[in-house]
Amino acid sequence: xxxxxxxxxTLSRKKEAFVPIAEPFVGLYVCxxxxxxxxxxxxxxxxxxxxxxxxxxxxxxxxxxxxRNITDVGHLENDADAGDDKIAKKARLAELxxxxxxxxxxxxxxxxxxxxxxxxxxxxxxxxxxxxxxxQMVEQLIANGFAYAVNGSVYFDVTAYAKDHxxxxxxxxxxxxxxxxxxxxxxxxxxxxxxxxxTDFALWKNAQPEHIMRWPSPWGDGFPxxxxxxxxxxxxxxxxxxxxxxxxMDLLFPHHESEIAQSQGSCGRHPVNYWVxxxxxxxxxxxxxxxxxxxxxxxEMFSGSHPKLSxxxxxxxxxxxxxxxxxxxxxxxxxxxxxxxxxxxxxxxEGIKNLDKLKTSADTSSFDVxxxxxxxxxxxxxxxxxxxxIAQLYxxxxxxxxxxxxxxxxxxTDLTLLRKTASLMLFDILGIQxxxxxxxxxxEGVMDLLLHLRQQAKSNKDFATSDQIRDQLAAVGIQxxxxxxxxxxxx
Ligand SMILES: [Zn+2]
Numbered sequence: 160x161x162x163x164x165x166x167x168x169t170l171s172r173k174k175e176a177f178v179p180i181a182e183p184f185v186g187l188y189v190c191x192x193x194x195x196x197x198x199x200x201x202x203x204x205x206x207x208x209x210x211x212x213x214x215x216x217x218x219x220x221x222x223x224x225x226x227r228n229i230t231d232v233g234h235l236e237n238d239a240d241a242g243d244d245k246i247a248k249k250a251r252l253a254e255l256x257x258x259x260x261x262x263x264x265x266x267x268x269x270x271x272x273x274x275x276x277x278x279x280x281x282x283x284x285x286x287x288x289x290x291x292x293x294x295q296m297v298e299q300l301i302a303n304g305f306a307y308a309v310n311g312s313v314y315f316d317v318t319a320y321a322k323d324h325x326x327x328x329x330x331x332x333x334x335x336x337x338x339x340x341x342x343x344x345x346x347x348x349x350x351x352x353x354x355x356x357x358t359d360f361a362l363w364k365n366a367q368p369e370h371i372m373r374w375p376s377p378w379g380d381g382f383p384x385x386x387x388x389x390x391x392x393x394x395x396x397x398x399x400x401x402x403x404x405x406x407x408m409d410l411l412f413p414h415h416e417s418e419i420a421q422s423q424g425s426c427g428r429h430p431v432n433y434w435v436x437x438x439x440x441x442x443x444x445x446x447x448x449x450x451x452x453x454x455x456x457x458x459e460m461f462s463g464s465h466p467k468l469s470x471x472x473x474x475x476x477x478x479x480x481x482x483x484x485x486x487x488x489x490x491x492x493x494x495x496x497x498x499x500x501x502x503x504x505x506x507x508x509e510g511i512k513n514l515d516k517l518k519t520s521a522d523t524s525s526f527d528v529x530x531x532x533x534x535x536x537x538x539x540x541x542x543x544x545x546x547x548x549i550a551q552l553y554x555x556x557x558x559x560x561x562x563x564x565x566x567x568x569x570x571x572t573d574l575t576l577l578r579k580t581a582s583l584m585l586f587d588i589l590g591i592q593x594x595x596x597x598x599x600x601x602x603e604g605v606m607d608l609l610l611h612l613r614q615q616a617k618s619n620k621d622f623a624t625s626d627q628i629r630d631q632l633a634a635v636g637i638q639x640x641x642x643x644x645x646x647x648x649x650x
Pocket of ligand 1: 191
């Protein structure tokens with residue numbers, strides 16, 4: 160296989176040709192959501208980015224196993240292992256069982272992802288379903304001298320690990336700076352006194368008597384630390400070393416740095432060949448945050464019910480907006496920008512669909528169709544440069560319009576290829592849906608199927624079924640007319 164796809168590897172800080180470990184198979188792990196609140200704009204970007212990556216890798220012929228976890232336990236409010244478990248806190252405030260909170264927000268996350276046309280991952284493991292695997296990894300880390308138990312909790316020993324390993328390589332942190340920084344905060348955080356060193360992180364936490372989410376372990380009842388779930392689950396489903404690990408840049412430290420330390424410390428191998436990180440979303444130039452009043456859930460986005468929005472924006476407008484920036488650049492959301500994108504998307508979808516209506520009888524093409532198509536691929540191969548691909552699709556629409564007015568010429572063969580590839584890029588790889596005609600497209604598909612089934616019934620002389628299809632459709636206002644060329648329908 161050729162390896163045209165290049166991805167920016169955060170670990171090497173370079174764009175590298177993507178070569179999988181066991182072609183054509185690709186193992187991809189992406190950190191999933193902690194399900195304690197409504198899905199928001201911050202969830203849209205990573206999952207759209209990696210959805211496009213999976214779609215494109217599928218098109219290139221790879222067989223991707225996409226694992227994306229659900230964090231339903233162990234994610235504390237504070238990165239230094241202090242504060243409440245986010246889900247337990249929400250459960251207490253809402254007077255629900257923690258697993259009721261998990262269920263409610265897992266369902267709303269799935270609904271939002273489906274609206275954004277993100278395909279589901281191949282495996283969606285939950286942290287609470289992999290306690291045994293996490294305990295096993297913690298035991299291995301203790302046996303290897305990289306972790307220690309104290310008062311029913313277990314911590315990763317960063318100092319011991321850093322003697323022979325480059326801790327901080329992924330995130331570009333220097334251990335000495337981290338120690339100095341952590342020392343200043345040390346007094347204000349609980350649980351710190353148990354650690355040998357403030358940079359150590361929790362692998363297992365002792366559960367206080369009031370803590371509901373608890374499991375037996377060799378160290379007493381407790382619950383796993385947040386970082387160890389991803390190491391244990393990626394190892395279980397993708398192996399000790401796999402191809403790609405994705406997530407937002409906000410997860411670089413401490414989460415992904417800790418994942419590397421845990422995997423390396425327990426298995427003796429770096430877990431991931433390509434680390435791929437998407438940049439963050441800002442809103443009118445500001446970081447998104449509940450305290451800033453600019454925290455927008457996807458539900459508010461789709462309904463327009465947030466004070467920062469003048470109208471509702473459809474899931475495809477949000478998707479297209481996100482794809483108009485390369486995934487590693489920052490992206491600023493704003494009402495006006497979204498309005499512009501909404502118009503642009505409509506124009507692009509109509510333009511690409513209009514290629515189907517073009518008639519041509521030219522002997523030669525007046526522009527380089529193969530070259531244009533190559534530019535689509537060049538854009539995606541260059542670290543998923545979706546804005547360049549989108550620009551080339553607009554260029555395609557412009558050329559299509561010139562063909563329609565006779566100012567450019569295209570052969571039938573070229574036109575067929577261009578139609579097919581342009582719609583593949585827009586609808587299948589970028590995952591844009593034609594929202595304007597979504598209902599009627601689906602109806603056409605359903606009606607094609609029903610007419611086909613009715614024809615089959617007639618051929619089998621099963622007139623009871625063919626009449627039943629005709630009568631039930633009539634009852635909902637759809638008329639079928641039989642003619643020489645087969646049946647047609649009208650509303
Ligand atoms: Zn993770």
